[in-house]
Amino acid sequence: MGEGILRLGFVDVRVTDLEAARKHYVEVMGMQETARTDEMVYLKGWDEYDHHSIVLRRSDRAGLVKMAFKVHTYEDLERLENQLREYGASVTRVSKGENFSVGEGVRFRLxxxxxxxxxxxxxxxGKALPQVNPAPVPDGLLGVGAPRIDHLLITADKPHETVDFLMKALNFYMSEKVVESEQSETPIAAWLFRSYTPHDIAIIPGRDEGLHHFAFWLDEFNDLRKAGDTFSKYDVPIDVGIERHGITRGQTIYYFDPSGNRNEVFTGGYIAYPDMPVVKWTADQLARGIFYFNHRQEWIEGFTSVTT
Known part of the structure; x- marks a missing residue:
């Protein structure tokens, strides 16, 4: 797994009030602002070493502009570009600096x-901690003090097509999927990974180009509880939580940024390996898969249909 796609590199999201969004991600989430223009703000977590993991972009509506995944080597990038073209994708080269502080790459549509x-x-x-003899946590963290981004979840009109694309053209692995019945194999929804977490990206039914959420990793359950306290203190609109997923086994709170983009703080789960057998959930158990604590069917519709 050391070759090819390594992990989620950054998400680029639209926000309707750039300053309100900056305050949310810096003062509530504890992200570090690394650069800023009149139209964009760049942010990273304290345990991230690259220049940014979130780009906030001024717009008249919320939602996802693009997602970017980091690849191990330029040889891997060329190999993946060839795979994408073989799969029928239209691929565009991205020049160095076209994305601020990012080298050359490729762009395509799912x-x-x-x-x-x-x-x-x-x-x-570099991180907020030294590379030699570091403490576990840096001083002076604000709000939640999120160390890094973790994953994102998108919606698709035909999820199985995007799942197939990600697995065949980009070598993603599947950890879990939702199917119609125990005898079915075609995924209604799927959780895919390239790192060692249960998912770096997940795909559920919905409109094409939809963003359900992007998530921040927290190290332990007590951090999740602290995050809930912080959201209450700052009147952050909470969607769901504290909850536990059956799918991924993670513990979670879902909430919204000031523009209406859904965020998640996530901890727990399991280590995923490329050779692990895929966990299958049947559609009739989806409520339990998403909300293991409170699997009430009426929650599902609003939770999965509200996207940006």
Whole structure:
């Protein structure tokens, strides 16, 4: 797994009030602002070493502009570009600096219409901790103090097409999927990974190009509880939580940024390996799969249908 796609590199999202969004991600989530223009804000977590993992972009509506995944080497990038073209994708080269502080890469669209990019290099800033004899946590963290981004979940009109694309053209592995019945194999929804977490990206039914959420990793359950306290203190609109997923086994709170983009703080789960057998959930148990604590069917419709 050391070759090819390594992990989610950054998400580029639209926000309707750039300053309100900056305050949310810096003062509530505890992200570090690394650069800023009149139209964009760049952010990273304290345990991230690349220049940014979130780009906030001023717009008249919320939603996802693009997602970018980091690739191990330029040889991997070329190989993946060839795979994408063989799969029928229209691929565009991205020049160095076209994305601020990011090296050259490639851009293409998923069958769901989402824009995805692959890159190898980003300017290195380092973590908030020293590389020699570091403490576990840096001093002076604000709010939640989120160490890093973790994954994103997108919606697609035909999820199985995007799942197939990600697995065949980009070598993603599947950890879990939702199917119609125990005898079915075609995924209604799926959780895919390239790192060692249960998912770096997930795809559920919905409109094409939709963003359900992007998520921040927290190290332990007590951090999740602290995050809930912080959201209450700052009147952050909470969608669901504290909850536990059956799918991925993670513990979670879902909430919204000031523009209406759904965020998640996530902890727990399991280590995923490429050779692990895929966990299958049947559609009749989806409520339990998403909300293991409170699997009430009426929650599902609003939770999965509200996207940006």
């Amino acid at each position: 069958p769901s219409g989402h824009t995805m990019e692959l890159f190898v290099e980003m300017d290195y800033l």
